[in-house]
Amino acid sequence: MxxxxxxxxxxxxxxxxxxxxxxxxxxxxxxxxxxxxxxxxxxxxxxxxxxxxxxxxxxxxxxxxxxxxxxxxxxxxxxxxxxxxxxxxxxxxxxxxxxxxxEKWHLYDDVIPTLQDAIKNNYKNVILSNHIPDLHEIIDQLNIKKYFDGIYTSGKIGHEKPSLKFYDYVINDLKIEKTKCIMIGDNYNADIAGALHAGIQAILVRKSNDKNYKFYSQDFKQILKIVRQISTIEEGGISTATENAVCGN
Structure with missing residues (x-):
């Protein structure tokens, strides 16, 4: 990925x-x-x-x-x-x-180390958010813009996650294949179900896992591990039973 x-x-x-x-x-x-x-x-x-x-x-x-x-x-x-x-x-x-x-906006403590780790491992970070059209101003002031290769907000796109049109817009604009990316978010309907419906793998984070979704972690430190596991699974490297065991963090 x-x-x-x-x-x-x-x-x-x-x-x-x-x-x-x-x-x-x-x-x-x-x-x-x-x-x-x-x-x-x-x-x-x-x-x-x-x-x-x-x-x-x-x-x-x-x-x-x-x-x-x-x-x-x-x-x-x-x-x-x-x-x-x-x-x-x-x-x-x-x-x-x-x-x-x-002054009212706060990054989670584990975000910057995770983004830095992703870049070190040759992943590109992109933001996909249901948000105000001027989201980039918040990101600029949080001093995290340098970690991202793209910032996409529904306020500019004109469609909201989980709409297929939102995801298709991003994929077409980035000129990438859906199999080359993974959505990561806290909202099951918008981020997980929406991405899966669009043909994109997804990881649920932060929130409690009420849906018992298989790719889930409250620990941001586990995200890249799960990304690698998804890649291995798609390549047919491990069984479904093993997949459930290693991804149910």
Whole structure:
């Protein structure tokens, strides 16, 4: 395998407070302290583009661009928690910069050593994320851009994982064979099932393995070991029984 396709959020990095924390921080900064994080969080379970991966952005956004569409969504959330329309629009316009606040973004401690190890072993790292169109700005400020040969975000592609169109776009743009890459991510549906449906092998990381997926590890140090095991399996080198034994970390 030549290319390692990495999910970003909750695989390589995480944002403190995520989206609910972003919206809540803006309220506090504007002197509103009677609305709690728990008041906002339930409204974020639906409405993002990745909640409707079967719908291309061109249809979902109906003539608007990513942040225009999302700002209206955020304004509606602010209204639902009691903010008047004019203030809601104002606060929503602040979400983009607040979400990208680099002080709130953190790499997992095991990420850079793993990326460095992958490069030393002649793998190329590529990011595939359901994310904002300006994801590259976060990656630049985290000082990890040098570890990647490509950064792909659904906010620019116009399709969300697990859509086949998302994966096909990346494969065609990189001009590589699907058999030459492995998807690595924490979301079973988007990263694992989506990749497998696209004909790409995948490794589940970080999250608990509720699906009992065979290529799984919570330990990032095991990822390259599993990558090599997948390569060996595809070459017919070991049995299915051995595969299950060595990959069930």
């Amino acid at each position: 030549k290319y390692l396709l990495w999910d970003f959020d909750n695989t390589l990095a995480y944002r403190e407070g995520a989206w609910s924390g972003t919206l809540h921080s803006i309220l506090k900064r504007n002197g509103i302290h009677n609305i709690n994080l728990e008041d906002i969080r339930p409204f974020l379970n639906i409405g993002f583009p990745w909640h409707s991966p079967e719908i291309p952005h061109i249809l979902l956004f109906n003539g608007t661009i990513w942040w225009e569409y999302m700002n209206e969504y955020f304004a509606e959330i602010y209204e639902k928690v009691g903010i008047n329309r004019d203030q809601a629009i104002n606060y929503a316009s602040q979400v983009q910069n607040e979400y990208k606040n680099i």
